[in-house]
Amino acid sequence: MAGIYVHIPFCKSRCRYCDFFSTTLLHLQIPYIEAVKTEAQLRRTYLGEQTISSVYFGGGTPSLLQSEQICSLLETLNANFAIDNNAEISIEANPGDLSLEKLRHIRQTGVNRLSIGIQTFSDSALKLLGRRHTASEATDAVLAAREAGFDNISIDLMYGLPGQTLEELSNDIWHAIETGVEHISTYNLTYEDNTPLTQMLRQGLITQQPDDTLNRMAELIYEKLTAAGYIRYEVSNYCKPHYQSRHNSSYWYHIPYIGLGAGAHSFNGKSRQWNISDINRYIDSVRARNLQYEKETLTETDLYNETVMLRLRTKDGICLSELTDADRNYCMLHARSFVESEKLILSNNNLKATLAGFNILDYMTRELMR
Ligand code: SF4
Secondary structure, three states: OEEEEEEEOEOOOOOOOOOOOOEOOHHHHHHHHHHHHHHHHHOOOOOOOOEEEEEEEEEOOHHHOOHHHHHHHHHHHHHHOEEEEEEEEEEEEOHHHOOHHHHHHHHHOOOOEEEEEEEOOOHHHHHHHOOOOOHHHHHHHHHHHHHOOOOOEEEEEEEOOOOOOHHHHHHHHHHHHHHOOOEEEEEEOOOOOOOHHHHHHHOOOOOOOOHHHHHHHHHHHHHHHHHOOOEEEEOOEEEOOOOOOHHHHHHHOOOOEEEEOOOOEEEOOOEEEEEOOOHHHHHHHHHOOOOOEEEEEOOHHHHHHHHHHHHOOEOOOEEHHHOOHHHHHHHHHHHHHHHHOOOEEEEOOEEEEOHHHHHOHHHHHHHHOO
8 A cells, every 4th residue: 555645835825834845826836737747657656556545635735726636636646556446535725715616626526535724713823823714714614525525524723822821722622623523633833944933933022832831732632632532543643433544644654655746755665755845946857857856765774763753653653563673672672761651651562652751752752763
């Protein structure tokens, strides 16, 4: 099994916290999509004969695409890769783009999972973050998606917002649960270099939440979502039973994937490569049949470190029987103190983070890596 990621790096406007690779030059969409289709043809053998179990349109804002463009991309992918009939086909969407008519059209293309970037149900926080939708548009988008036939909906929720109280976060979590969505991804707001929000922080216009508040917020999310029947299957991701994101899980479990589009990453089990993060140069290089990318061959040590870093985030943890004898010994030697302090538990030969362990995940990961 393998996955396909398609990067759609276009946004109507830039959110204040965002440092993702995307552009507001929407006129480039048409040549860009043609280039992505050509790239799919050029790299059709990248995953060998593997069956594709997930396709993910990420961004940027893929919901800016016309349904005809989504259809045409899917046709090209189907013509060049062995996509399973029951594949999970996801698209990221901005609530501001989602009319009932648009959602019906998207559903008709074969897309069967919608990931809506809601972030918060507070209008003032949405404004501060520079999001171009309101809280009521977010709720309406979920209702409209249901009406359009989507039975697998995910929403993103951000916490640690400037000035956010635990009560305000509780309110966001309550709204998220009320929507009845199958999947909720939670993110701690991070202040990336050179974003307008980071400038506001430096100017003293906003303040960063302290670490202990962030930990308490993560715990609150855990308590409320698990009480509502969601499973924390990854440190930041919750789902109703059987609704874990197949595509995102493939990243955590080292399942190969091809990334198409400018800046997209690919992994084939032995190496990672990433396309040039420049839309015009990407288009030109594909047109010239000379795709520009960088590549890194992964050593055994790299693969071990990635296993620690990615698997510790999941509810299954690190499966020790999948490690070499040397890696297993190294891992257990460095895990011992965390097991003794109940930050990690050993269960059925899997080394898993506990609730307290998730609070110091970065530190534990560094200690277990080679
Ligand atoms: S819509 Fe997403 S990718 Fe675009 S600017 Fe906002 S956060 Fe970044």
